[in-house]
Amino acid sequence: MQDFISFGQWWIPSKPEVRIPGTLSFSSDRDARLELMGSFYDGSSVEKDITSDVILADQENLLKAGMKELEFIEPEEIIILGLIENNEEITLYKCSGRIANFDFVESTHTLVFYAKYILRKIHISNEESIKFKSIAIEYSYFREWVGKSGITPYIKKDDQVLIKSHPLENIYLTKINDLDISITCFQMFNQFENRYFGTAYYKINIEQKTYLTISNYDNKSLSECIDLFIHFRDFLSFAMSKPTSIISVEGKLDVPVPRYINKEEFQEQEIIILFGLGGNLSNSETKLSLHDMLFTFNDMEDRLGEIFTAWINNQEKYTPVFQLLMTTIYTPNLYINYGFINIIQALESYHSASDRFKDKGKYQKSEKYKDGIYKKLLEVIEDFARESVGEANGISDDFRAALKGKIKGLNQITLQTRLNQLIKNISDLLPSNFIGDVQDRELFASRASKTRNAWTHHDEKEKEKAAKGNELIQLFHTLTVILQVCLLRELNFTDDSIKKVISRNTNYQRQWRSPSN
Structure with missing residues (x-):
C-alpha cells in the first residue's frame, strides 16, 4: 500500500453543499489523516453545564458570571466524501475528528479527521451500501x-x-x-x-x-x-x-447505475482499499x-x-505466545537480547498454557502443596517476630505480606525444568543431533534459563556470566526452533512434515552447541 498526500475538496453526505478544502495524507503504519481548512459545522464548541463536585477556579468565575463552560467538539462521521487530484473520487470510512488548532481572537480553527479506511475511485454516501x-x-x-x-x-x-x-x-x-x-x-x-x-x-x-x-x-x-x-x-x-x-487490497462491490427514469441497475466496480496497519x-x-x-x-x-x-x-489460548513471537518477527532490528527474552518467555507461556504439560507445571499437586509445606511455611511467617525496637531480627508487615505472596508461587517449576520438559516432549520431531545428547540438552536449558534470569533481573554479576555475542545468537535461534516445532504441532502438522521443514530450517543450522563439542 503506497503512501501519498493529496489536496482536495471534502464534504459530508448530509451537507453536500458545504465543501471544504483540505489535505489527505496516508501512511501504511497509521490511519489516514484529513486536515481541513475550515469546518463542516457551524461552531467549534458546545456549551457544557458545570456539574462536577470539584469546581476549579476558572469554572467558579464562569458560574459567578452566569456563564457556561465551553467544550471543543469531537465529531464522529461514518463517511466523508472528497475529490482529489485528477478528480478521483474518495470515500473516507469510519472517521473521528478533533480541533487541532484554535485561534481565540479570530474564532477560527483547524479540524482534523482520522479515517480507518480509504476507498479510492468511488463515492458511497451511506454505510449500508458498503x-x-x-x-x-x-x-x-x-x-x-x-x-x-x-x-x-x-x-x-x-x-x-x-x-x-x-x-x-x-x-x-x-x-x-x-x-x-x-x-x-x-x-x-x-x-x-x-x-x-x-x-x-x-x-x-x-x-x-x-x-x-x-x-x-x-x-x-x-x-x-x-x-x-x-x-x-x-x-x-x-x-x-x-x-x-501488505502490497495492495482491492475490493469488488455492486454500485447503482441509472438507466431509465425512476429505475437503476447495478454493475460491479473494483476499487482500492487503504487502511493503516502498524508495523507493515x-x-x-x-x-x-x-x-x-x-x-x-x-x-x-x-x-x-x-x-x-x-x-x-489457537490465538486466544496462546495469546502471549503469539504476541511475543509476532513482536520479534515484525521487529527484525530488535536487539538480540530482547529477541532472546521474547522467545524464551513465549516458550514459558506456551508450557503453562499447553494441555500437554497440564500436570507437569508444579512440583506437587496443588492440594498436597497447600496442605503440606505451604501450610508450614505460612505458619513460620505468621509466627516470626515483628519488627520493633527490641527485636533486631524481626520483619516488617510489608515484608511479611511479600513473603506470603512469594510462597504461593514456590510450587511452580523453574524455567530450566520447563525447557527440559519441552525438549524431551518434542525430541522425536527434532533432528537426532539437535543440540547434542541428553547431557548437552540439560546444559542448554541451564545456560538459557540463567541467561534469561540475568537479563530480566538486571543482576550485573550474573550478566557477566550470561551468554553474549555469538553464543547468545545461537541460544536465540535454538529457542526459536523449539517454539516453531511446538506451534507446528498445535497447527496439526504431521510429524513427518515437521521433521522435514525443521531439518532444512536455517535456524536449526545455527543452533547452540555445547562448548565441550
Whole structure:
C-alpha cells in the first residue's frame, strides 16, 4: 500500500453543499489523516453545564458570571466524501475528528479527521451500501510462497524461446466466519491490441500476481474481512520466518447505475482499499528467499485451510505466545537480547498454557502443596517476630505480606525444568543431533534459563556470566526452533512434515552447541 498526500475538496453526505478544502495524507503504519481548512459545522464548541463536585477556579468565575463552560467538539462521521487530484473520487470510512488548532481572537480553527479506511475511485454516501462481494489482497513474497505459476518458458533449437501462459484455477482453502477463502492468480500482459500491424516488439512483459481472496456472500462487514487478512498476514510471517507486508487490497462491490427514469441497475466496480496497519513493512525493507522460509504452500497443499483455521483457533489460548513471537518477527532490528527474552518467555507461556504439560507445571499437586509445606511455611511467617525496637531480627508487615505472596508461587517449576520438559516432549520431531545428547540438552536449558534470569533481573554479576555475542545468537535461534516445532504441532502438522521443514530450517543450522563439542 503506497503512501501519498493529496489536496482536495471534502464534504459530508448530509451537507453536500458545504465543501471544504483540505489535505489527505496516508501512511501504511497509521490511519489516514484529513486536515481541513475550515469546518463542516457551524461552531467549534458546545456549551457544557458545570456539574462536577470539584469546581476549579476558572469554572467558579464562569458560574459567578452566569456563564457556561465551553467544550471543543469531537465529531464522529461514518463517511466523508472528497475529490482529489485528477478528480478521483474518495470515500473516507469510519472517521473521528478533533480541533487541532484554535485561534481565540479570530474564532477560527483547524479540524482534523482520522479515517480507518480509504476507498479510492468511488463515492458511497451511506454505510449500508458498503457491501463488498469479494476482496483480494496481495502480500509480499506470497506468489513465491505459493509456488504455482501459469507461465512456462521453452527453449528450443536455434535459440528459439517460446513462452506458454495459461491462467491457473482458483485454489479453495476454507470457510471462516461465513467468509470463503481462496488463492487466486491473475496474469498481466502488454496491451497487444494497441499495437499497429507490423510493429516491431523489443520488450514483452508477462507477470503473474497471486492473491488471497475472500468471497463475501453473507455481506460481512469490511472490518471482519480485514481482520481475517491480518490474521493471514501474521500466519505468513510465521511461515516465512520474516515479516511479510501488505502490497495492495482491492475490493469488488455492486454500485447503482441509472438507466431509465425512476429505475437503476447495478454493475460491479473494483476499487482500492487503504487502511493503516502498524508495523507493515514495505516490500523493499526485507529480502527473502525460499531457503529462509520455515514452510511453504507445497509443504501442506490441500491442508492449508485446516492449518490456517487452527492458527486462528489457537490465538486466544496462546495469546502471549503469539504476541511475543509476532513482536520479534515484525521487529527484525530488535536487539538480540530482547529477541532472546521474547522467545524464551513465549516458550514459558506456551508450557503453562499447553494441555500437554497440564500436570507437569508444579512440583506437587496443588492440594498436597497447600496442605503440606505451604501450610508450614505460612505458619513460620505468621509466627516470626515483628519488627520493633527490641527485636533486631524481626520483619516488617510489608515484608511479611511479600513473603506470603512469594510462597504461593514456590510450587511452580523453574524455567530450566520447563525447557527440559519441552525438549524431551518434542525430541522425536527434532533432528537426532539437535543440540547434542541428553547431557548437552540439560546444559542448554541451564545456560538459557540463567541467561534469561540475568537479563530480566538486571543482576550485573550474573550478566557477566550470561551468554553474549555469538553464543547468545545461537541460544536465540535454538529457542526459536523449539517454539516453531511446538506451534507446528498445535497447527496439526504431521510429524513427518515437521521433521522435514525443521531439518532444512536455517535456524536449526545455527543452533547452540555445547562448548565441550
